[in-house]
Amino acid sequence: MESEWLIEHLTDEDLLIVDCDLPDAYNRAHIPGSVNLGGNHHLKEEENVHVMSKNTAESLFSTMGLGKDTKVVAYSGRFSVYAARLWWVLSYFGHHNASILNGGWTAWLNDRRPITDTPTTKSKSLLQATSNNTSFEPFEPVINHDLIASSDQLLEAQxxxxxxIWxxxxxxxxNGGNSRGNKNEGHVPGAFNLEWSGLMDIESGKFKTSDAIYDLLLKNEIxxxxxxxxxxxxxxxxxHAMFTLTLMGYGSVKNYDASFAEWGNVDGFPIEK
Incomplete structure (x- = not known):
């Protein structure tokens, strides 16, 4: 989604704009009407490598005012990585009406769109949820297990x-040169490496063209x-990589959500360098 669309629909009542950066950044400036995702922008269970539980997600989404038919636009800095995380979590819990602002906060500023430092206390969708609007249906999470891979599934995939395995x-x-604090360094055997940020245009912070992305994917036999x-x-x-693949029309894609925070710290899991 481009900023042109968002500026035209900024006041839509069924739109929920979510700032996925940390609260300090949100408090400095953000898109008018947007709500902040909060400090847990990884959307994990507390002190856990796994995605937040259904109950935790339901509580978060209810606080945001997410309805069954609410259109969500997520944005963040750093090549939209945390916006993509929210997109995946929403998809995992069965909400499929979410988009990412192409270029995120950087593009919004570059396009000279309006900003504010006034926090949004209640999103328009939350106002609908708390009013007598009988057409508003709250969103009820239903887990889609097809979008997530477990360590057992990754072992089988080898x-x-x-x-x-990307x-x-x-x-x-x-290659094991940066452990990120893991007990074991390296990668899952049989995996190939293509850094996620290679799909992005460094200067604009936007996704590369579809042709450029597809060429890059094919070069890596994806x-x-x-x-x-x-x-x-x-x-x-x-x-983020999964969002890009979905954008490009790829099916049958899973995110090993626990990733190397789990794999690199379990004795007995095979690792290559």
Whole structure:
């Protein structure tokens, strides 16, 4: 989604704009009408490598005013990585009406769009939820297990020649030069490495053109029709890669959400350098 669309729909009542950066950044400036995701922008259970539980998600989404038919626009800095994380979590819990602002906060500023430092106390969708609007239906999370991979599934995938295991981390992490605090360094055997940020235009912060992305994917033998599992350190960058694949029309893609925060700290899991 481009900023042109968002500026035209900024006051839509069924629109929920979510700032996915940390609260300090949100308090400095943000898109008018947007609500902040909060400090847990990884959307994990507390002190856990796994995605937040259904109950935690339901509480968060209710506080934001997310309805069954609410249109969500997520944005963040850093190549929209945390916006993509929210997109994946929403998809995982069965909400499929979410978009990412292309270029995120950087593009919004570059396009000279309006900003504010006044926090949004209640989103328009939350106002609908708390009013007597009988057409508003709250969103009830239903987990889609097809979008997530477990460590057992990743172990099985190593035995299936057709499954691609995509390590989206930096080459330094992949080769074991940066442990990120893990007990074991390296990568999942059979995985190939293509850093997630390579899909982005460095200068604008936007996604590269579809042709450029597709060429890059094909060069790494990431073909449509093959099952793909993405992973990183915590399932956040992997969610961004999964969003890009979905955008490009790829199916059968799973995010190993626990990623190397789990794999690199379990004795007995195979690792290569």
């Amino acid at each position: 035995l299936k020649p057709g499954t691609l 390590d989206v981390r930096s080459s330094e992490e992949f 073909n449509r029709g093959r099952p793909i599992i993405t992973y990183c350190q915590a399932g956040v960058r992997a969610a």
